[in-house]
Amino acid sequence: MDQLEHIIKGCRDEDPKAQKELYQMFAGRMFSLCLRYADNADEAKDNLQEGFIRVFRKINQYRFEGSFEGWIRRIMVNVSLQKYRDRLRMNPVYELESVREQVPESASDLLTEKELLQMISELPPRYRLVFNLYAIEGYSHREISEMLGITEGTSKSNLSRAREILQNKLKKYSEIKYRAG
Amino acid sequence: MKPQEEHNVDKIFQRLAGYEAEPPDGVWDSIEEALGRKKKSRLMWFRLLSAAAILAFAVLSGYYFGRQSRPVASDLSQKNIPAATEAMTGNSHVPSFVPASDEKRNPAKNNPVRQRAGFVQMALENSTTSNEIRDEEENYLKEQQVSFPFLQLREPAMEMSTKWNLPGIKERLLLASLSSDEGIVVEPDEHTQNAPVRYFSLDGQAGPLLAFRNVHDGNREVLADASGISVKSKEEPLATYAGVLRVNYQVTKRISIGTGMGYSGMGLQWKESFSPSAYSFNGTDILQNKESVAYSGSSVGTANSLGNIPALEGLVSSRMASSVPAESSFSELKFVQQLGYVEVPVLIRYALTDGRLGVSLSTGIINHFLVRNTVFMNSANGKTDLGSTEGIRPWNYSGAAALGFDYHLTGNITMRLEPAFKYYLNPSNTTGSFSTHLFSFGVYSGLSYTFK
The missing domain is CATH 1.10.1740.10 (RNA polymerase sigma factor, region 2, helix turn helix motif)
Known part of the structure; x- marks a missing residue:
């Protein structure tokens, strides 16, 4: 044992x-x-x-x-x-809340897990859930649609939008780091 | 397994799958408390004091209301003085039932929604594993510390080889390869520990009950019988029974309210010793002893602390008509006054602990409706029906407190043992110059079924 x-x-x-x-x-x-x-x-x-x-x-x-x-x-x-x-x-409009854009004040360090967590936490709630479930937990869009009570299309759309936002954040980090660097 | 769409952003954030963050302080303490194991002495004291206060309130309320609603003396008191008693004792100033004067009274004493299960379960059986295996990136876990306001992260404590097995993707892949019943049981959704948990439960309980009564009077002679012996000293508690079927509504995780219907016996008993004789009751020889006996020096009054029993008057009168040769042995007659109430309780229950072995405290008000009123006498000749007691209040209510010990047999079925105390807040008698309050101690046991 x-x-x-x-x-x-x-x-x-x-x-x-x-x-x-x-x-x-x-x-x-x-x-x-x-x-x-x-x-x-x-x-x-x-x-x-x-x-x-x-x-x-x-x-x-x-x-x-x-x-x-x-x-x-x-x-x-x-x-x-x-x-x-x-x-x-x-609060039915909870999932529609706008993205809380937030550029980190300092990008002197390399991108850390903490920063990644911070970026995810800044996503709108449903984008955050869909991204976590799909990209990190590995659920399919069909499973996610059942979990969240949305369509597969919405799941895909939310994932796409989450990636877009995260990509922009990563880009901003890189730019800041480059300038600082 | 889903056809995984590879994306650079995904790969970057997949580093988080096996990452460890330092859990905040106090989480484990809270978990222990929620599991019913954490001993918080201050909280326990507060709960015990609360329980004592509720119990004291119930008793004092009963006393207060009892004094407020003391019944007035009625002409029953005069009816109840058996003429035969006076004739026998020659002591007309010691009646078996005498109204107490108001002056003798002490004026100071007057007064987790459970959500549908499986909502977020993986449809494992619908998953495939063939094309979903991704590359694991073993360098996910490099140590980088940046100070974010709400996060305190720590480097993974486990070895890389172990870590490799732990990230969510890996686990997901492992899980997806299983059938739905392989190791993973559907996880029902529940509400949080602190959020309201609303569901119904049905209790069925029954058990033995020891019925007492408390007589408020300022005059010890009030209930003295013909021989001057206080009836209070003769009357004894009555062992009876009670049962209840109750529906409860769980308001929060710890608090529930309940109501239902039940039955509870009450009453008292006393014994009288008589010489075997030609005692008869309404023409029937009770003791079947044909020898006439001398008067033993005691007699039965027709009233006691619950009310008047007209049938007893017949008993005494018949006896007085008999002749009185000497007799040395005595026989004992046992009188039992039984009352039965249909009960409608309104109780609130607070769970002190909520583990597999739970402890709860209940308190509330119970309405009582008189449905049974019998008196009988046990003698050598068997059981003799003596009719009923007059002057019993048909409706009453009591304050109740109980301590429940629960054992959860299954997720829905709980076994409960519950010592309970009830004190009737109204006097049970409507006549007489005193007030009698019933109370009881019972030990209920039964099962509770939770609909969730």
Whole structure:
């Protein structure tokens, strides 16, 4: 029995030590995932918390078939999408909010993951979700359309627009870096 | 697997798939608390104090309302003084039922929406894997630190070889190669821990109940029987039963409100010792002992703390007509006054913990409608129906508090053990110069089914 399997079985027995080990093992990657989907760090923190609570409550459903991290990631994505749908329900124009263009003040460093996260977080909500789901999580447009309740065409269009915005941001970064450089 | 459209922008941002960000402080503590394990002593104290305050409020309210609605003495008090008692004892100033004067009273005492499941599940069975494998870029994880206001990132702690297996794309590819039932179970959507979680549940509970009564009076003689013995000292709690079917609506994760319908027995019992004799009740020999006996020195009053039992008057009168030879042994008669109420509770429940083993506190008001009123006597000759008690209030309400211990058997079914206390806020008697409040301790057990 490898370490992860041992920890998972401990979590099934609601062993606090095993739960904490599982959290420490995956919290960093899952928080990074949550940051990509959330509007801000507070929301990402909430999603991380809720996602892990859900993981611990449903860990009996994991049958040691397939990747455990994939299973956790799906739960985190689900939590993040649920937050998006909740917000959309309360504010129907949420997904149409304009792009928050923001050029970084300093481009003296190379493009980092932190900067990439920042760029993604500045996308309009639905563009952000579609881009994350397609480009990073690897879902198809058909799957995304089912997840978000949109058409495949809209998914493709949103992806295209997200790429366009991100490309412009990358270009601006490069220009600033070049000038600074 | 989807026919992945390669795009330079995608490849740049795919670096984020396996990236680790430093989780904010306090997340683990919050998770532990949500799992019902974190001991927050201050919060626990607050909850315990709240529970004590609610319980105290329920009891004091009952006392207050009881004093406010004390029934006035009626002519029943005079009817209830058995002439035979006076004749026997020669003590006409110690009636079995005497109205207390108002002056004797103490005036100071008057007074997670669960969303549809699987909304965001991958349609794994619809996926193909043949053409979706992308190149993994193992240099994703180079260390670069830039200070962004809301992010604190850390370098991946794991070895590259391990890391290679972890990014989302990789996992996605692995998952896509599985059938839908291979290891991945449909993940239902749930609301957040803090958001309202609205659903219904149905409780069925039943259990034994010990019924008591509390008599408010300023005169110990009020309930004295013919021999001067206070009825209060004779009356005993009655073991009975109760059950309820209740529908609850979960308002938030921890708070639910519920109502329904149930049945609860109440009442009391007492014993009288008599010499075996030709006691008869309405012409029937009760003890079937043909020997006449001497009067034992005790008698049965027709009234007690619940009300008047006219049938007892017949019992005493018949006995008085008998002759009185000596008799040494005594027989015991057991009298049972049973009341039955249909209950309509309105309760609010607060979950103190919400793990597999949950603890909850309930409080609220219960309406009681009298549907059963019987008196019977157990003797050597069996059970004798003595009719009913007069002067019982047909409607009453009580304050209730209960501590529930839940064990979640499945996602929808919960087993509950719930000690409960009820105190009737109205006097149960409508006649007499005192007021009697019923109360009970019960231990309910049953199942709860959650519709979600």
